[in-house]
Amino acid sequence: xxxxxxxxxxxxxxxxxxxxxxxxxxxxxxxxxxxxxxxxxxxxxxxxxxxxxxxxxxxxxxxxxxxxxxxxxxxxxxxxxxxxxxxxxxxxxxxxxxxxxxx
Amino acid sequence: xxxxxxxxxxxxxxxxxxxxxxxxxxxxxxxxxxxxxxxxxxxxxxxxxxxxxxxxxxxxxxxxxxxxxxxxxxxxxxxxxxxxxxxxxxxxxxxxxxxxxxxxxxxxxxxxxxxxxxxxxxxxxxxxxxxxxxxxxxxxxxxxxxxxxxxxxxxxxxxxxxxxxxxxxxxxxxxxxxxxxxxxxxxxxxxxxxxxxxxx
Numbered sequence: 001x002x003x004x005x006x007x008x009x010x011x012x013x014x015x016x017x018x019x020x021x022x023x024x025x026x027x028x029x030x031x032x033x034x035x036x037x038x039x040x041x042x043x044x045x046x047x048x049x050x051x052x053x054x055x056x057x058x059x060x061x062x063x064x065x066x067x068x069x070x071x072x073x074x075x076x077x078x079x080x081x082x083x084x085x086x087x088x089x090x091x092x093x094x095x096x097x098x099x100x101x102x103x
Numbered sequence: 104x105x106x107x108x109x110x111x112x113x114x115x116x117x118x119x120x121x122x123x124x125x126x127x128x129x130x131x132x133x134x135x136x137x138x139x140x141x142x143x144x145x146x147x148x149x150x151x152x153x154x155x156x157x158x159x160x161x162x163x164x165x166x167x168x169x170x171x172x173x174x175x176x177x178x179x180x181x182x183x184x185x186x187x188x189x190x191x192x193x194x195x196x197x198x199x200x201x202x203x204x205x206x207x208x209x210x211x212x213x214x215x216x217x218x219x220x221x222x223x224x225x226x227x228x229x230x231x232x233x234x235x236x237x238x239x240x241x242x243x244x245x246x247x248x249x250x251x252x253x254x255x256x257x258x259x260x261x262x263x264x265x266x267x268x269x270x271x272x273x274x275x276x277x278x279x280x281x282x283x284x285x286x287x288x289x290x291x292x293x294x295x296x297x298x299x300x301x302x303x
Contacts, residue, residue, distance in 0.1 A: 002287075005161050009281050016278075018168035021158025021287065028166035058242055 008035065010043035048103065055100040062099035065092060139180050139301075148184065148299040151177045154192075157293045160270075160284040167211060167271040169221065170284055173295040174267040180299060182260050187298040188212050188224065190232075190268050191249040196286035197236035198243030207235035207273035208282040212252050217262040224254040224266060235273055245286050253300070266297050 003019050016028035025033045057064055064070070070089060077087035084090065106116040139148040153175040162168045177186070190212075197207045209230035213221040225231065232250035258264060270284040285293060 002158060005159055005281075009161075009163060014279070016162070016164025016166040016168075018160070018162040018166070020160045020171055023171050026168070026171075028164060028168075030169050030171075 004040060004044055006047055007040045007044040010047060011036070011039040052100050052102050056096050060096075060100045062096050064096050142301055144302055146301045147187075148180045148301050149177065150296060150298040151175055152294060152296050154292055154294045156290055157193075157285050157287075159287040161281055162270070162272075162284070163281050164278050165272060167213075167269045168284075169213065170268045170270065173293060174265050175295045175297045176263050176265045177297050177299060178263045179258060179260065181301050181303065183302045185300045185302060186224075186254045186256070186264070186266070187251065187296075187300055188254055188266055189249075189251045189296040189298075190293070191296075192291055192293040193248035193268075193284065194286050194289055194291045195234040195246040195248040196243065196283035197234050197246065199236050199239050206237075206276040206280065206282070207233060208270050208284060209233045209272070209274065210248060210250060210284075211269045211271075212254065213267055213269045214254060214256050215265045216256055216258050218265075221267070221269075224256065225252055226255070233273070235275075245288055248285075264297075266295070268295065 002021050003025065005019050008017070008019055008025065012033075017033060018026045018030075020026070025035055027033055051059075054060075055063075065073075070092070073087070073089035073092060074083075077083050077089050080087070082088070085094075104116040104118075106114065108114055139146075142148060153173055155172045157170070157172050160170060160172075173190070190210075195208065199206055210232040211230055212224040214224040215221045231252050232248055234246045234248065236244060254266070256264060268284070270282070272278070272280065272282045276282065285291070
């Protein structure tokens with residue numbers, strides 16, 4: 001069995017636990033812990049609400065370019081007189097937001 | 104006792120060390136004749152391996168957590184042997200995106216004698232391996248983890264020894280952060296190897 005590690009850690013804060021895929025979840029004395037799936041599901045919902053942020057910056061297939069590249073886009077748009085929604089920078093930002101919508 | 108050559112095909116009366124040095128060559132020995140119990144100090148007597156696609160193994164707090172799936176048992180063939188422990192194929196993990204945790208982990212070997220409680224297999228409390236990342240690099244990294252140790256547990260002949268890896272948080276990381284023994288990004292196979300090394 002594969003565990004939702006991040007959700008378990010969020011559902012059970014402040015205690016020492018160890019999660020082994022396919023084996024079990026244990027306390028600090030290596031005694032098995034019985035998990036409350038409802039608590040884990042609720043934690044997963046909360047984590048998913050925040051997921052769009054990392055999807056836009058690191059984890060998604062379409063992510064923000066570096067700040068240096070974005071400044072270069074803005075400069076090029078400025079020189080080209082395209083500091084509007086058709087410019088390189090605005091198009092890039094929109095593509096990332098569209099690919100990773102805020103829940 | 105006089106040396107006698109018997110009609111049954113046996114020679115009797117030869118004392119220990121009574122043959123000239125070097126008289127027995129490799130061809131004279133039968134295959135596999137040098138059984139483990141006949142091997143001397145420094146010889147490998149037996150090797151036991153546990154391998155597993157361990158999946159993700161992660162933890163919180165300052166406990167030195169156990170890795171159950173790599174427990175490896177061995178029953179020594181000789182007294183006072185040492186045990187060469189090797190762990191490989193582990194995908195360590197560090198993540199400090201936004202300083203949110205997963206800075207790294209410290210790795211150990213623990214041993215249980217005859218089903219007793221587990222204790223550090225080393226003669227010191229220092230980790231045998233560690234991963235660490237310092238500062239927000241904007242992403243996470245996985246590191247190959249491989250370490251060895253020559254352990255000298257106390258045991259009696261007939262008792263079984265069980266070795267396993269254990270891990271805990273990075274030295275400089277807060278208890279509320281999470282850390283990984285293995286990060287399951289590669290479906291990698293971890294291998295725990297225990298070899299008995301004769302001391303006499």
